[in-house]
Amino acid sequence: MSTLDEALEAAASSGDAVHPGVRRARAWLSRAVEPGTVDLWRYVEDVGPVEAVRCLRSGAAPAGVRALVGTRVEQESSLADLRLAERCGARLVVPEDDEWPAYRLHALTLAAVDEPLDRRSQTDRTRALVPPTALWVRGAARLDEVVERSVGVVGSRAATAYGEHVAGELGHQLGQRGWTVVSGGAFGIDGAAHRGALAAGAPTVAVLSCGVDRPYPAGNSALFHRIAETGLLVSEWPPGCAPLRHRFLVRNRLIAALTRGTVVVEAAARSGAQATALRAQKLGRPVLVVPGPVTSALSVGCHELLRDEQLGARLVTSAAQVVEAVGSIGSDLAAPVERPASPRDGLSDLAIRVLDACPVRTGVAPERLAAVAGCEVLEVLRVLPALELAELVQWTGTGWRLAPRAGRPGAAP
């Protein structure tokens, strides 16, 4: 086993983009600097991962970039991290790999390029849209393939039974339609969405804010195990990392970036799910929101998103509507909401007036119908046959009345 310096040296002299030393370099970077740091990402883009690590460790990197690493520059556990990952069935996927979801992450690259050079004018790291420098993934699926047709489903951890039901149904139906559900693996909405997808036999992806070797929360460990069997656990943080609070916010941009759109199922005011929705919107991805009772605190965030005109979020009530919004134009259209057909459909105004003029019990003469409907007797005689054919009116032998079960007076449409 080579030291990090030897591995970097070998990679540099080979010039091979997928040399093992490149993966070592990115493993080192993933522990040295918190994700979401645009200046570090820029530096790595500029000089390449191998040279970046060499310069950081030798002190030759610019002071601004060195400051980002701080005392972590002393740490070197890249090989140990890669081995820890391997031991739990995980691997480090790097931008140099075929498996890297470059197409999906391209929007992050565009956003990062737009960040100002002056650090004081840059977006806060927890909100900044910066590509990951590498992704630790654990599971059977290939990263780029599993996220190709994917939807983010996010929401509150303290979800209600309503929210969990809706998230589970959405996950299940998205899975049945061949869409991957991407979520955060948390309790509540996240877990329900993952479980729904798994129940449909579909792969699902949990994007974590901690090491993939000890996914948080531990209460979902059986779920994480099942996810890894067909889908993926994904994280920017190396094995062993704890789910520190600020990391959730940084993680959220990845759920938005890896998917074609984000669905918010239940969200309180000021929630992480809202934050994810805003990231999706900034990345040009549809923001879809499931409404709920206005009396529920856990739908307040959803309704705020829907009321925000600049955000342009779209209300959805079913997986079909989600797929319509994120799917390919023409191939994923939702069926319109089914409306009960009425035998009154297509009747002329005159026919409707005559119909409404018919009494429920005792039949009356056409003259009486004309008076009530406000038309000529001839007109009544003209429309009665059609009404009779449609089984809306009947002849009693002495007059016309409503057929049983036809529209009753007073039954407002």
Next chain:
Amino acid sequence: MSTLDEALEAAASSGDAVHPGVRRARAWLSRAVEPGTVDLWRYVEDVGPVEAVRCLRSGAAPAGVRALVGTRVEQESSLADLRLAERCGARLVVPEDDEWPAYRLHALTLAAVDEPLDRRSQTDRTRALVPPTALWVRGAARLDEVVERSVGVVGSRAATAYGEHVAGELGHQLGQRGWTVVSGGAFGIDGAAHRGALAAGAPTVAVLSCGVDRPYPAGNSALFHRIAETGLLVSEWPPGCAPLRHRFLVRNRLIAALTRGTVVVEAAARSGAQATALRAQKLGRPVLVVPGPVTSALSVGCHELLRDEQLGARLVTSAAQVVEAVGSIGSDLAAPVERPASPRDGLSDLAIRVLDACPVRTGVAPERLAAVAGCEVLEVLRVLPALELAELVQWTGTGWRLAPRAGRPGAAP
């Protein structure tokens, strides 16, 4: 007591716009032709109500207009209708009266003028936006004043407990803010909205599709009685008229027209409330919609309205948001949804990272915090005092740890 012909003659020769004969003429018209008929409205506008009735009765009116009256031309109960109204505390308000809500109804006039001349190209009568030729009103309020600051609240008759609760709250809070709730007096949402307004001591208006002397449904008769005490029962149909089904649709345009905006609380697919919302939109009035659980059939219509991008309906969750949408700009702004303040608000990225690096129990040295947070020790020492002041961290005597109840690791925001 004069006959109709004598009254018309007197009105014609007096030339007085508010002559009793004018009211007689409009009373006769209100029974002779179903409301919503654009050609009748145009004819009355053209020749005036007195001349219109004379020509219709003498057969001198154009054939197209005579056909609208049909056999009802034989009926003459205008005086009896006015007396019936008087007996139940009602009166006929005509466009010639000061009390006529001309300002609010002007949008209907503009829409009616736009209707094609050719009857076959005209909008269906149940959907046509045509001003009323007169309004039967019963109650203590003055029509123009009570609808000046008013909101339509409409929804399903078969409402759920959720819908009735929300409608009642809305009605109550709109009433408290000095807004008149206009609805249809039906069971369910309508009744709940009226009752909420009454509970706030505010006048409310029920627009009926039957005579104001026998408001429908009879089960709401106590409610109608209370409405008439401070507000109004309003109808285009003369006393004694039954709530025929097609009349509900025709009536709906009046709720939309008399108000500054329409709120839909619960509506199934293909509902009358949706129809009212569409009328409001066509009249340029805001369409406001209360969402509900996506699992409820009685919110399907609401969600369809909110998904209709061309309609431009706005989601509302409170009376404040309704008033903001329909009220005067600047004077009726809703307070933003309250968000719980967090002591983490306003912390720098560095401070958040140091905070999250602090353990829950055993205090650690700044050097350790720097390693976990990924920064210099000096930076840690710079932010710790502020974190201590904010009671987020504490010094244990041997190191720094999280203060009790400060952000815990793993507690996603």
